[in-house]
Amino acid sequence: MSNARKAYPLSAQFWRHEGAIIVYDCDQNRLCTIPTGSLASSGDLNWDFVVYCIRACVEEDGFVCAFGERDALDLNQDVTSGRYFFRRGDSPMQPCTLRRGPIGKQRGRVVGERSVGSRSTMSDSKRSSANQQSLRIGVIARDGRCLITEKPYNLCTGSHIVPFSRPDIYAELLGYEDEWLFETWMGLLLEDGIHKCFDRYEISIYPRGDQEWVVHVFYSPDRSLFEYHGKRFDSSRFQLPRPFWPSRDLLLWHHLQSSFAEPLLYSCLSLWDEPQIEHSLLREHSLLD
Structure with missing residues (x-):
């Protein structure tokens, strides 16, 4: 340590x-x-x-x-x-x-220092595996475009809300152990650059109740990202029914990390x-x- x-x-x-x-x-x-x-x-x-x-x-x-x-x-x-x-x-x-x-992507590790252009795979589901492709297809079907910037899906990553390398956190939040961590409700469709900020807890989505979501930008070297701070969307934004909506518990966990x-x-x-x-x-x- x-x-x-x-x-x-x-x-x-x-x-x-x-x-x-x-x-x-x-x-x-x-x-x-x-x-x-x-x-x-x-x-x-x-x-x-x-x-x-x-x-x-x-x-x-x-x-x-x-x-x-x-x-x-x-x-x-x-x-x-x-x-x-x-x-x-x-x-x-x-x-x-x-x-x-x-909390970082490895047990016992915290998130590293900020660096412009740094790359993280904490929640990246654009890589070529069948499991990750399953999540990507699911969030594209539900979100259609980046939830934050509205950029088209081909510029986006299927992002886990909680790092998929931390099944222990999923078990704690969900109350059971699940070996399949690629359900649609476990992820978000985010533009590639936004995905990196999301991984570093610089931007998050706060679930206000169960019908409204608010974007919070905590930090970014790119001041233009602050235009998305306070952006709201409701359930009409999703193209799939409630069981496929992003998990409130997982979003709250991510937002707590960002607030922290x-x-x-x-x-x-x-x-x-x-x-x-x-x-x-x-x-x-x-x-x-």
Whole structure:
């Protein structure tokens, strides 16, 4: 296990003029920085979603307080930029435990440093095997075009939502072991360049309820990708019935990894161990919608 820290550009760098929610624990350790411009442009400027992002960063459940206060914030009030506390529900005067990660394609490994043009095969299903071709055919039939850019299918990759090299994660999320990891609902049709960003947790699709999906762009060296941030589509976008729609649990897992990776100030974190983001956390936050 390497003790070298990984370097990740921060989402806040790309929304720096829009203000941010800066969250600390009771010892004033900075937990995360969440750009309010990013939330506003995607329609997620609400405290429930902010708490969802914070919980992606720490092990413990808890509540948000105004900076210097001990009482829980009213989650119905407007979200404004500024400094806030996140206090543990079990021990409000104890510091939080930061999660570590985000999860990579190999067990015990985190995602490597960002590099422009880097290549990953975490979820690539364009390679020439019968299994991967099966997924590609399925997502082409369902999506028709890239879900994010609308580019034609011949410029797209059949992308696994969760790395197909991690059957242990599938078993945890699905509640059973499945040797066949090429079902249509396990993948997305993404333009080749978008697929690479998706692999690096730079872009994700957040399932809002079970009838709407929202694109979140967390980071990209190509500023033009931010035009897709906040893009919404509903179930009419799919050309196959509900059993073939992308798995909500798998999408939430990917979005949690992306939320965990990008809003954090990594000087606070140990990044050489793989995080443990439990299925219970996904179930908990699936109720936010």
